[in-house]
Amino acid sequence: MFSKRAGLWLGLIATLGLLSLGSACGNKGGGEEGAGTGESGGAAYASKGDEGTISGTVAYTGTAPENPKIDTSADAQCASKSPNLTAETWTVKDGKLGNTFVYIQKGTLSDGKSITDYTFAAPATAVTLDQNGCHYRPHVMGVMAKQEINITNSDPTTHNIHFTPSKNQDWNQSQPNGAAPLKHTLNAAEVMVPVKCNQHPWMKAYIGVMKHPFFAVSAENGSFTITGVPPGKYTVVAWHEGATGPGTEKTAEVTVPAKGSATADFSFGASAGMQGQPSSLPMLAAIEFPMLHKQ
Amino acid sequence: MSKGVHRFALLVAVATFFLIIAGANVTSHDAGLAVPDWPLSFGKVFPQMVGNVFWEHGHRMIAATVGFLTIGLAIYLQIREPRRWVKRLGWFALGLVIVQGLLGGLTVKLLLPLWVSAAHATLAQLFFLTTVSIAVFTSRSWTDAEPKIFAGGNGVSVRTLCVASLGLILMQLVLGATLRHSATWNELLPTGLLVAHITGAVVVTIALGITAASVLLRHREEKFLTRPAIVALGLLFVQLMLGLAAYVTRAASPYGAQPLNPMIAVTVAHVACGALVFAATILLTLRVFRVLRVEPRQVGVLAPA
Numbered sequence: 349m350f351s352k353r354a355g356l357w358l359g360l361i362a363t364l365g366l367l368s369l370g371s372a373c374g375n376k377g378g379g380e381e382g383a384g385t386g387e388s389g390g391a392a393y394a395s396k397g398d399e400g401t402i403s404g405t406v407a408y409t410g411t412a413p414e415n416p417k418i419d420t421s422a423d424a425q426c427a428s429k430s431p432n433l434t435a436e437t438w439t440v441k442d443g444k445l446g447n448t449f450v451y452i453q454k455g456t457l458s459d460g461k462s463i464t465d466y467t468f469a470a471p472a473t474a475v476t477l478d479q480n481g482c483h484y485r486p487h488v489m490g491v492m493a494k495q496e497i498n499i500t501n502s503d504p505t506t507h508n509i510h511f512t513p514s515k516n517q518d519w520n521q522s523q524p525n526g527a528a529p530l531k532h533t534l535n536a537a538e539v540m541v542p543v544k545c546n547q548h549p550w551m552k553a554y555i556g557v558m559k560h561p562f563f564a565v566s567a568e569n570g571s572f573t574i575t576g577v578p579p580g581k582y583t584v585v586a587w588h589e590g591a592t593g594p595g596t597e598k599t600a601e602v603t604v605p606a607k608g609s610a611t612a613d614f615s616f617g618a619s620a621g622m623q624g625q626p627s628s629l630p631m632l633a634a635i636e637f638p639m640l641h642k643q
Numbered sequence: 644m645s646k647g648v649h650r651f652a653l654l655v656a657v658a659t660f661f662l663i664i665a666g667a668n669v670t671s672h673d674a675g676l677a678v679p680d681w682p683l684s685f686g687k688v689f690p691q692m693v694g695n696v697f698w699e700h701g702h703r704m705i706a707a708t709v710g711f712l713t714i715g716l717a718i719y720l721q722i723r724e725p726r727r728w729v730k731r732l733g734w735f736a737l738g739l740v741i742v743q744g745l746l747g748g749l750t751v752k753l754l755l756p757l758w759v760s761a762a763h764a765t766l767a768q769l770f771f772l773t774t775v776s777i778a779v780f781t782s783r784s785w786t787d788a789e790p791k792i793f794a795g796g797n798g799v800s801v802r803t804l805c806v807a808s809l810g811l812i813l814m815q816l817v818l819g820a821t822l823r824h825s826a827t828w829n830e831l832l833p834t835g836l837l838v839a840h841i842t843g844a845v846v847v848t849i850a851l852g853i854t855a856a857s858v859l860l861r862h863r864e865e866k867f868l869t870r871p872a873i874v875a876l877g878l879l880f881v882q883l884m885l886g887l888a889a890y891v892t893r894a895a896s897p898y899g900a901q902p903l904n905p906m907i908a909v910t911v912a913h914v915a916c917g918a919l920v921f922a923a924t925i926l927l928t929l930r931v932f933r934v935l936r937v938e939p940r941q942v943g944v945l946a947p948a
Contacts, residue, residue: 415900416899416900417900418900418901419901422693422694422695422697423693423694424693425693426694434900435900437900505693505694506685506691506693506696508676508677508679508695510676518754520676520679520754521679522678522679522685524685544673544829546673546674546675546676546677546695546699547674547677547693547694547695547696548694548695549672549673549674549695549828549829549901549902550900550901552829591897591898
C-alpha cells in the first residue's frame with residue numbers, strides 16, 4: 349500500500365518542513381535610518397545671531413479615515429474618565445493634519461559645513477509626557493537625545509509605560525495613580541520611538557529623538573514652526589504615524605536665509621499615498637475588515 | 644494500576660491545556676509586560692486585576708496552579724506507580740514546568756525577546772506532550788492493550804509515519820509560536836515567517852493525512868488506533884479553518900485601535916486547537932508503539948502476540 353515511494357515522499361515532506369523552519373528568519377523591521385538622527389560630532393554650535401525659521405503647514409488631502417472608538421471597559425477608571433475615547437491617528441481639521449513630526453533630516457549651513465558637523469546641547473528642561481484620560485498627552489512629541497522626559501500619571505489607575513525603540517534601550521515601568529513622576533532619557537537619535545501601555549493597549553505615543561533642536565510637531569491646524577535654524581540648505585522631513593507600521597514620511601528642500609524664513613509645506617492623505625499600507629502579504633493590502641471594528 | 648493516578652494525570656494535562664489558552668491570551672492581548680516585575684506582581688501576590696494585568700497575572704496564577712499540580716503528580720507517581728520509567732517521567736515533567744516558569748520570568752525580565760518568548764511557547768507544548776503522555780501511560784486502556792505483530796511489508800511503517808507527523812507538528816508549533824511573538828497586535832506579521840508557517844501547515848496536512856489514512860486502511864479493525872487517528876484528522880481540519888480565520892483577522896489587526904475580540908478569540912482558538920492536534924497525534928503515536936510490533940519478513944495479517 350505504501351511503497352518505498354511513500355518513504356521518498358515522507359522524506360520530501362520532512363525536508364520541506366525543515367526548509368520552512370530554516371526560512372523562518374523574521375525581521376522586526378526597524379525604521380529607516382533617518383538623517384538628523386545620524387551621528388553628529390565636531391564643534392559645539394555657537395549662535396551667530398543670524399538664525400532663521402522654517403515654517404509651514406501639513407495638509408491632508410481627501411477624506412481622512414475615521415478614528416475608531418476605543419473600548420475602555422477593561423478598566424473601569426478609564427471607562428469612567430474617558431467614556432468616548434477614540435484613537436488619535438488622524439488629527440484632521442479643515443484639511444490640515446496635526447500630530448506630524450517635522451524635523452531637519454540633513455543639510456549644509458552657509459559656512460559650508462554639514463549640520464552633523466556640529467553638536468547641539470540638550471536643553472536642561474524636561475519635556476512632559478502625561479497619561480491623562482487613559483491616553484498620552486501629547487500623542488506625538490520631540491526631544492533631543494539625552495534630554496529628560498518627565499512622565500506623569502494624572503489618572504486614577506495604574507499605567508505601564510513601555511518605550512519600544514529600535515536604537516535605544518527598551519524601557520518598561522509601571523506607574524500607579526498618585527506615584528511620583530518617572531524620569532527617562534533616550535540617548536540615541538531615533539525617528540520615532542513608539543510608546544505604549546501594556547495595561548491599556550490602545551494607549552500609544554510617538555517620540556522623535558534628535559541630535560539637534562530643529563524639529564516641531566504640527567498643531568491641530570497643521571501649522572508648525574522650527575526656530576533658531578542656522579542659515580543654509582536643508583532637507584526637511586514630515587513624519588506621520590499613518591494607519592500602521594513605521595509611519596510615512598514626506599520630504600521638502602528649503603533654503604533658510606540669514607535672519608529670514610523658509611516655507612516647507614507637506615501633504616499627506618489618499619492622494620499622497622497614505623492609504624493602503626503594506627500588509628503581511630500583498631494580497632491583503634486593499635482588504636478592509638469593517639466587521640471587526642467595534643461600534 | 645491506580646485509577647486515581649490516571650485521573651490526577653488527566654487533571655494535570657487538562658490544566659496544562661487551559662494554561663496554554665491563558666498564555667495565548669497574554670500574547671494576543673499584548674499583556675506580556677503589563678506586570679513589570681516577577682515573580683511577584685507589583686510586589687504583591689494578588690494585585691488589582693485591571694486592564695491587561697488580568698491576563699498576565701491570571702496566566703501566572705494558572706501557571707502556579709499547574710506547577711503545584713505537577714509537584715503533586717510527581718509525588719503521587721512515586722507512591723502509587725509501579726513502573727520506574729513512569730515515575731521518572733513524573734520528575735521530568737516537574738523539571739520541565741520549573742524551567743518553563745523560569746522562562747516565563749525571563750520573558751518579563753528581558754522585556755520579551757523573541758527567542759525567549761518563542762522558547763517559552765515551545766516548551767509549553769513539550770510540557771503538554773509530557774503531561775498527555777503520563778495520562779496515556781497511566782490509563783487502563785494502555786495497560787490492557789495487547790501488542791500485535793503486524794506484517795509491515797516493504798512500506799513505510801505506521802510507527803515511522805507517526806513519529807514523522809509528530810515531529811512536523813512540533814516544528815509547526817515552534818514556527819507558529821515564533822510567528823506570534825515576532826510582532827505585536829499592532830504590527831504586521833513578518834512575511835517570511837508567515838509563508839513558512841503556511842508552508843508548514845501544508846506539510847503537516849500531508850504528513851498527518853498520510854499517517855491517519857495509513858492507520859485507517861491498515862488497521863481499520865483496531866479502534867484503539869483508528870479513534871485517535873480520526874480525532875487527529877478532524878482537529879486538523881478545524882485547525883486549518885482556524886488558521887485561515889486567524890490569518891484574516893490578524894492581518895487586519897494592526898489597523899485597529901486596540902486588539903479586537905475577533906482576532907483574539909480566533910488566534911487563541913488556533914493556538915489551543917494546535918495543542919489538541921498535537922495531543923491527538925501524541926496519543927496515536929504512543930498507542931501505535933504500544934500495540935504494533937512490526938516484523939517485515941513475516942507474511943500474514945494482523946495476528947496476536
